[in-house]
Amino acid sequence: MSAVLKAVNLVKIYSGGALPVPAVRGVDLEVEEGEFVAVMGPSGSGKSTLVHMLGGLDTRTSGEIWLDGKRVDTLSESAWALLRREKVGFVFQFFNLVANMTVADNVELPALLAGISPKEARERRESLLAALNLGDRADAAPAQLSGGEQQRVALARALANKPSVLLADEPTGNLDSRNTRDVLRLLGEVHKQGQTIVMVTHDARVASLADRLVSLFDGQIVDDGRITRRRTGTAGEVIDLR
Amino acid sequence: MRPHLLALLAKEPAHGYELKQALEQTFGSAYPSPNIGQIYVTLGRLEKDGLVRSVDVEQSNRPNKKVYYLTAKGRDALTAWVEEPTEGPRVRDEFFMKLVLAPLTGIADRMALISRQRRHYLSLMADLNDLLSGTDPRDRVAGLLIEGAMLHLQADLDWLERCQEDLA
CATH class of the missing domain: 1.10.287 (Helix Hairpins)
Known part of the structure; x- marks a missing residue:
């Protein structure tokens, strides 16, 4: 097993205001291939900043970021952007679909940009949309979809280029339980197929799919360990009706 | 478990094992499978308090079984249980x-x-x-x-x- 993603003493200090604000204060993190890491912590603990830096959407103040064995924090913005097309999938709380493209094109575009053949991109899009119960919405415009459906399309889009790592920031933040269920199912499936995932979430159901939990507090990792499965199998142990 | 059994008996008279099955069928896999001994103990207490009564029903080739039914007092107790507000969960x-x-x-x-x-x-x-x-x-x-x-x-x-x- 090798580290797909590695952060070494990563620091982010926002210095726009009157006082510099340290958001991430020396994070060391290694994510192995196929690992699903949940990142939790109070708001303001630096979770989102960390994940944005890992995907090159925010610059680091100091420290190193390595992706697939290559140092990326020193890349120029455009070089980073090219690399990101191939290797990173992003999904956020707000979905940012391209409004004047169909759902199908929204999902296929990142795959095509990453250099995947049109045929393969279409097959990939079809299987992702089907897995998210969106097969019949392929020709719709994003505006015709509900918020929950748009978020599912955003997840399909993030996975379309078979990224080395899927980075997610509160991907189920705005979803009702029905939409969350479809997202959970797909995340579980792609993780089983070996997709590496790093996900910031407050949603315990999503976090509990992960193998490992990283807890942030005040910009530092205060806990990093496995989420064990007990596999009791019986409901009686978790539900107590009197 | 007392009011749960009263509610099932308000639907129809039943013996202990039928009540166990009814609980399992109603609540499905999420319900901790009720212990038959506990059901009989609870029925005994309900009977002592006058909320249910039982009759012995003869069976061919088997010992008699006790069929329980709800009394008027039992129905009142059930109504009170349904109508009173239910306490919220305590903080763990x-x-x-x-x-x-x-x-x-x-x-x-x-x-x-x-x-x-x-x-x-x-x-x-x-x-x-x-x-x-x-x-x-x-x-x-x-x-x-x-x-x-x-x-x-x-x-x-x-x-x-x-x-x-x-x-x-």
Whole structure:
């Protein structure tokens, strides 16, 4: 097993205001291939900043970021952007679909940009949309979809280029339980197929799919360990009706 | 379990084993399978209190079975149970006691306690996820019970985070 993603003493200090604000204060993190890491912590603990830096959407103040064995924090913005097309999938709380493209094109575009053949991109899009119960919405415009459906399309889009790592920031933040269920199912499936995932979430159901939990507090990792499965199998142990 | 049995008997008279089956069928896989001994003990107490009565029904080649039915007093008790407001869940305070008291003794620090507890809650949530995915989606009662447990657990986690913000 090798580290797909590695952060070494990563620091982010926002210095726009009157006082510099340290958001991430020396994070060391290694994510192995196929690992699903949940990142939790109070708001303001630096979770989102960390994940944005890992995907090159925010610059680091100091420290190193390595992706697939290559140092990326020193890349120029455009070089980073090219690399990101191939290797990173992003999904956020707000979905940012391209409004004047169909759902199908929204999902296929990142795959095509990453250099995947049109045929393969279409097959990939079809299987992702089907897995998210969106097969019949392929020709719709994003505006015709509900918020929950748009978020599912955003997840399909993030996975379309078979990224080395899927980075997610509160991907189920705005979803009702029905939409969350479809997202959970797909995340579980792609993780089983070996997709590496790093996900910031407050949603315990999503976090509990992960193998490992990283807890942030005040910009530092205060806990990093496995989420064990007990596999009791019986409901009686978790539900107590009197 | 007393009012649950009264409710089932308000539908129709039944013997102990039928009540066990009815509970299992109604609540599905999410319900801890009721213990038949506990059902008979509860029926005995209900009968002593005059809320149910029983008649012996003869069976061919088998010992008689006791069939229970609801009395008027039992029906009143059931109505009272349905109509009174149900207490909300108490805050699960065992962990909170540890969190407040343990650091005073120098046994553990709060950050470590909170971190361990958070992972424990997520393990429980993983179990509930497995349980839900193994539950027939048409079994709405079981599904809703599991979702209820998940929402409580989510609240416990959110509270843990508040404790971390203010105490750790």
